[in-house]
Structures are given as structure tokens and as C-alpha cells.
Amino acid sequence: MNILLKSVKILDPSNPGLHTKKRDILIKDGKIEKIAVKIDAENKITTIAKRNLHVSPGWFDGAVNFGEPGFEERETIANGLSTAAKSGFTDVVLNTGTNPVPDGSPDIAFLKNAGKGRATNLHPLGSLTVKSEGRDLAELYDMKNAGAIGFYDFKKPLSNGNLLKIALQYVQGFDGLVYSFPLDTQIAGKGNVNEGEVSTKLGLKGIPSLAEELQIVRDLFILEYTGGRLHIPTISTANSVKLISDAKRKGLNVSCSTAVHNLWHTDDTLKDFDSDYKTTPPLRNEKDIRALIKGVKDGTIDFVVTDHMPMNIERKKVEFDHAAYGTIGLESAFGALNSIFGAEATVDILTRGREYYALEKPEIKEGAMASISLFDPDETYIFAQEHINSTSKNSIFLNSELKGKVYGIINNGQLIF
Incomplete structure (x- = not known):
């Protein structure tokens, strides 16, 4: 799957050159091919563009x-x-x-x-x-x-x-x-x-x-x-x-x-x-x-x-x-x-x-396999049953006010979003 992430804010303290920067990220066949200020979308590519979208390893x-x-x-x-x-x-x-x-x-x-x-x-x-x-x-x-x-x-x-x-x-x-x-x-x-x-x-x-x-x-x-x-x-x-x-x-x-x-x-x-x-x-x-x-x-x-x-x-x-x-x-x-x-x-x-x-730590850099989490850190909400994907519903956080919405991941050549 080929994916283009548009204008995402990168949070990666281990990479000071990209940390807190807004960039486009092009992923082809599970690998990060290009990171740039602007990347034009190609044919047959999944483009993800959301307000305040953040990514991290x-x-x-x-x-x-x-x-x-x-x-x-x-x-x-x-x-x-x-x-x-x-x-x-x-x-x-x-x-x-x-x-x-x-x-x-x-x-x-x-x-x-x-x-x-x-x-x-x-x-x-x-x-x-x-x-x-x-x-x-x-x-x-x-x-x-x-x-x-x-x-x-x-x-x-x-x-x-x-x-x-x-x-x-x-x-x-x-x-x-x-x-x-x-x-x-x-x-x-x-x-x-x-x-x-x-x-x-x-x-x-x-x-x-x-x-x-x-x-x-x-x-x-x-x-x-x-x-x-x-x-x-x-x-x-x-x-x-x-x-x-x-x-x-x-x-x-x-x-x-x-x-x-x-x-x-x-x-x-x-x-x-x-x-x-x-x-x-x-x-x-x-x-x-x-x-x-x-x-x-x-x-x-x-x-x-x-x-x-x-x-x-x-x-x-x-x-x-x-x-x-x-x-x-x-x-x-x-x-x-x-x-x-x-x-x-x-x-x-x-x-x-x-x-x-002894597990490899993922990196956000060109040439690396994409192992990325996608999220918005600013959205505040009350955690409720509708936010639970588990079969069992025994959550200690029900009715708690939480800050930050998760969209999913890109990993192993798959997009869960």
C-alpha cells in the first residue's frame, strides 16, 4: 500500500532535525520513501490529510x-x-x-x-x-x-x-x-x-x-x-x-x-x-x-x-x-x-x-520501514463505551475526561486508520 501523509507534525525527540516540524511523508511498499515540506500526490495513492494530525515512531x-x-x-x-x-x-x-x-x-x-x-x-x-x-x-x-x-x-x-x-x-x-x-x-x-x-x-x-x-x-x-x-x-x-x-x-x-x-x-x-x-x-x-x-x-x-x-x-x-x-x-x-x-x-x-x-526501535527517516502512530494530541473528550474496541468492557477510565485522540498506525505495510 502506498500512502501520503499531508502536513503532519512529527514528534520524535530522537530526531532533532524533524522533531516538531510539519512535513509530508510518502510511504511506498511499507517504506518511508520521502519526507519533504511538500510532496505532490501520485495516482493510486492513499492520501491522509487531517487537521492537527501528528505522527511519531x-x-x-x-x-x-x-x-x-x-x-x-x-x-x-x-x-x-x-x-x-x-x-x-x-x-x-x-x-x-x-x-x-x-x-x-x-x-x-x-x-x-x-x-x-x-x-x-x-x-x-x-x-x-x-x-x-x-x-x-x-x-x-x-x-x-x-x-x-x-x-x-x-x-x-x-x-x-x-x-x-x-x-x-x-x-x-x-x-x-x-x-x-x-x-x-x-x-x-x-x-x-x-x-x-x-x-x-x-x-x-x-x-x-x-x-x-x-x-x-x-x-x-x-x-x-x-x-x-x-x-x-x-x-x-x-x-x-x-x-x-x-x-x-x-x-x-x-x-x-x-x-x-x-x-x-x-x-x-x-x-x-x-x-x-x-x-x-x-x-x-x-x-x-x-x-x-x-x-x-x-x-x-x-x-x-x-x-x-x-x-x-x-x-x-x-x-x-x-x-x-x-x-x-x-x-x-x-x-x-x-x-x-x-x-x-x-x-x-x-x-x-x-x-x-532487544527489539528494534522505529525511526521516522527516509529509507526506514514505516512504523508510525497517528494522533491528535489536543482533542478533549469523555471516555465512554463507544471508545472501547475490546471484547470486554471493564475499563477503569469510563467517564474520565481524557485529552488526545488516536487515529491508528502504519506498520508492517498496513494502514489502520
Whole structure:
């Protein structure tokens, strides 16, 4: 497909020669052929011209769930990747929250094959342990060779510290990336929201910040002993940011992420007992949000993820204590981040992270393959059901005022607009 983008504003901080400039961009057979102030349209070319159209290198989401296999009623891989494309993402990392979990090379091959031919690239994780049960390491080397870009027992903390030690030592032979979900289950107990004033008022069982931070301290001590690469996903507390910042200053090879909704909502939203606000880690308080935002800005938090987790209505519309965790987040991610950080910083945030998985970072330059996100950063709207493309509708951002409209992507020779 040949495409001409007319008078688009380029946001690409890594390319100072084009950053914030308005240009025409000609794309032929999936490659950027020409960038100029004015390019005349040719015959048989798709021309896109919209007021205030912006473009940037394609966005990256380091944590999504699609359900398939096993939970197709929540989301299929096909519709999940379509939703990601419409939300501006050219690359997504697929978590291991499926049934069965991907703990062998055939499982990774299935996921890679299911994502073939799509506009958005799918990069699967493999489970760290067999069946994600936390007892025996899975076939990490075989899964790496099959295309797994990291190893994670999705949302399941590894209680066996020795197993984490062995995993970090083992993967150094092939530069593998080990995930450890930050939660001490004994400290968390039966809690399901942030422990604090709100949980006390509502009579809900709380999860103290200590439950996250204690696990991080343990994991960082183990990493210091073993070496290797450790990723701590979706941190949520102010002290977690400090712990990881201190570890990085010591030279430890640790990375971390936080979820978009943990930058936006506090546990005050729980007052109506709406289970769409039930997430893991839980929504925290204003102090935590301020620290997380600062951590994103200064680079302590390496990248922000949607933590997109579709959940069928039967699992959400029940008593709060029995409701499933999770919220969808792809469709609302840009609008939320842009509202917090502004357009240029948001583009920087959404293009971070590929380096931790040895994925090529796209560029907007002549001769490069086109991997581009298209958006208008200035349109303000109330996020509603009509903006949801996911099969499941459990969005924590419903009725939130967001800033920034996404049009789609150009990637893998395809236009989703």
C-alpha cells in the first residue's frame, strides 16, 4: 500500500532535525520513501490529510493480556491486536495469563503464529515456572529460541527465593530477562485494595505497601548476589520507586514498569464499590501517584504499560470481594498519559522499553520501514463505551475526561486508520 501523509507534525525527540516540524511523508511498499515540506500526490495513492494530525515512531506496550488460549470470551488475539492498532500501538508484549500458560516452545510458536500478518507486532512472554506454579523452572532456553522475550508467572509472586536465584543465574547464558511480580502474599493476606483510610472506612481488607516493597527488597538482594537481568512489573508505591532508584545507582541491572491507571486513579474511587477499579497491584494514594509520575519523568521507572486485562462481565459484576482483578487500558492509554505529561513527553514514554527486549526501535527517516502512530494530541473528550474496541468492557477510565485522540498506525505495510 502506498500512502501520503499531508502536513503532519512529527514528534520524535530522537530526531532533532524533524522533531516538531510539519512535513509530508510518502510511504511506498511499507517504506518511508520521502519526507519533504511538500510532496505532490501520485495516482493510486492513499492520501491522509487531517487537521492537527501528528505522527511519531510506533508506540510500545510492555504488558497486555488477550485471553486466548483458554479465555477467548474475554479477548481473542486477533481482536486484541486490532484494538492495539486502533489505539496507536505497533508493538505489544503479551503476558502469560492464559490457559494453558505458555511454558514450552510449542506454546510460544502458537502465539507467534497467531500474531502473524497483523499490523501490530506481538511479542510473547513465556512462563518462568512450569504451569506458573512456582515449583520448577520452565523450558526457558527453548522458549527463548522459539521467540519468548522474557519469563513471567503473570501476577503470581515467586515465593521461593532460591528458584529466583537459580533463574537469574541460568538465563545469563542466553541473556534472558526474568520477571518477578512484587507481592509478599503472607503480608498481603486476603487483602484486595490498598490498606489505608479508604479501606478502613469501606470495611475492605487492605494490602499494605509493605507487601510490595518487602518483595522488591528480597528480589534486589538476590539480584545483587546473582547478577543477571531482573524486571519488576507494575510497581505502585512511592517507596518502591526509591528502592529501585537506589538499586540502579548501585549498578544493578534492574528495570521496572508501572501501569497507566496507577498514575491516574487513587483508592478514593473505590467508594462506590465498582469492581472495575479493582486491580492488582491496587490503586494507591496521592503520595504514591506523585512519586510514580516523578519516577517516570526521571527514568527510574523505565516504561509505562497499559496492563490491559480484559475480563468477562460474569467475573466483574459480582460482590467486590469476589470480583476479578484487572482493567482494559489500550484505548485510553494515550489520552490518560497525554493529560498527565503532555504530548512530547507522552511520545517519549510510549516509545520507551523496546531496548530491554532487544527489539528494534522505529525511526521516522527516509529509507526506514514505516512504523508510525497517528494522533491528535489536543482533542478533549469523555471516555465512554463507544471508545472501547475490546471484547470486554471493564475499563477503569469510563467517564474520565481524557485529552488526545488516536487515529491508528502504519506498520508492517498496513494502514489502520
